[in-house]
Amino acid sequence: MTAQPTPWDADANGWFGDSSGQQWGGRYMPEALVAALDELTVAWQDAMADETFLADFDAILRDYANVPSPLYEAGRLSELVGCRVLLKREDLNHTGAHKVRNVLGQALLTRRMGKTRVIAETGAGQHGVATATAAAYFGLDCTVYMGSVDMKRQALNVVRMRLLGARVVPVDTGSGTLKDAINEAFRDWVASVDHTAYLFGTAAGPHPFPSMVRDFARGIGDEARAQCLDTYGVLPDAVAACVGGGSNAIGLFQAFLGDEGVEIHGFEPGGDGVETGRHAATIHAGADGVLHGARTFVLQDDEGQTIESHSISAGLDYPGVGPQHAHLAASGRATYTPVTDAEAMEALALLSRTEGIIPAIESAHAVAGALEVAKRLAAEKGPDAIMLVNLSGRGDKDMETALEWFGLGTEK
């Protein structure tokens, strides 16, 4: 089951892209962390080549996390757009999102490396909850760094993490959001690296995180591809996912990169609209730079200071993006398009009412964008065209935002 390397993978030093052109990723990190990152790289590569580790990972995902998730044909939604819309139901995983795959993989690796403590950053709290869950499962000590602004926005997830036994540390520095929580987690790690693993929440950061997180999330696409072939006998015409840091998206995309006929669409958080400057559409509106250890697209000012991002979805609210996405965008293999807060919320309501599925606002970005693609596919290819969307998480955590956005507090 060991995945074979492809031209879309990073080289041994974590660089994505042809060495004759622009490359993305790498490792821009303090020397103090290089030994730990080297140790992690070796451990991850050994694990990926070890059938026992892979079998353990599959078993935990199956027995504990409800994976593989179903690929569901959304009948009423399909009728609406005129072709098949398939939803990869990652919202049905334990903890309610794709992120459980990554944390169980990294926590299993942590145990294999003999470390006893895990730390994590979290924005919306989803990765923090997933990490606290994995730590409880494996009996690891757990500390989660969370921006103080985000702690107020996502109070329920703070309760969840604490209930699961994690220590949640507020981060007041900078903008008090995800990027600052990442900084604080790195600061912890520099001082604790001998016994602590940093369970990075997305397919970004220094090598090996972009590739390792992708490997733990790639079941999304591997399963979806096989499920689609099994049921329909063909590959989808297009696949789509939302992109913040980009772990659910790269987890889906990886399986389809070699399938030339399959369109690949990433939908970025457009916030109030890219033209307003209040957004998190890093690929669309960012510039080449270095953030959190990788060369990638970064929202930054003319002097390289990181610009605070904005999105209604805390899970996509990040001023950087995973370097493999930067490579897929620059090379043209995948297309990245912004979806505004308003478009995402409209899609959230639509999916709720047509399918009885309340998606996370993150995933609603993918739904919104995918419906537009599906309409085009229907016009070009007819009703048998297949649009496959990763429904990366469920929307329970977002009900306060929905209440405020739609004004649902009183019966009209």
Added chain:
Amino acid sequence: MTSRGVSVAFEKARADGRAALVGYLPAGFPTVAGGIAALRAMVDAGCDVIEVGLPYSDPVMDGPTIQRAAQQALEAGVRIRDVLATVEAVAATGTPTLVMTYWNPVERYGVDRFATDLADVGGAGLITPDITPDARTDWTVAADAHDLDKVYLVAPSSTDERIAMTVKACRGFVYATAVMGVTGARTTTSDLAGPLVARTKAVTDLPVAVGLGVSNGDQAAEVAAFADGVIVGSAFVRTLLDHADDASAGLTALTTLTADLADGVRRGR
């Protein structure tokens, strides 16, 4: 060997039979003019080399004290031209002056442009805490073209191979991080520093300076016993933060601290 390079200062300290004192403040803190006055006071009271920090939005290697100062400078709108102006004003004293900076601002400004402008104002070079020589940058080429010092860090966790690779890329001195952790004053010096300096000196003739944690003369003396330089940052920043309402009292306290540290680097041998 250039006259503005830091090696001159280290050679002088070595000739005096002592370690060099390296002092740090971020530019624009508490204000651009106030920062220049503070750094000049540190030079007058005995700093041999100055590091001017370039305030950055995501300082992963800094503890709360320096974060706070840098954030204050950024909120006041400090720009790279202010950093360069600070370097120019301090370098004019004849004391070698480096810029300590996270990488992205240099890259965004343009690596060669940064090197050109830094050399133009008399800057000695760069200390780059969040990149290693094997990270892919154009810094080596630019630094060599403008004869600037390149100071990289070694850490207690560095392998001997990585220390050898790092010192080969350094010019000026090698920055040894005494602890596994971020910047900030500590009550005791680290027992990791000595072995790290020994491992580093085994593979280079460059001066090796120790940073992270030193805040008083006694600690400086301890470190000066085995290192060529003692780097102090957070303690200076803390002194200015403690006198935020009274600039002249802040400068007085800064002078007292510098004198204590300067005495320390002379007591160590």
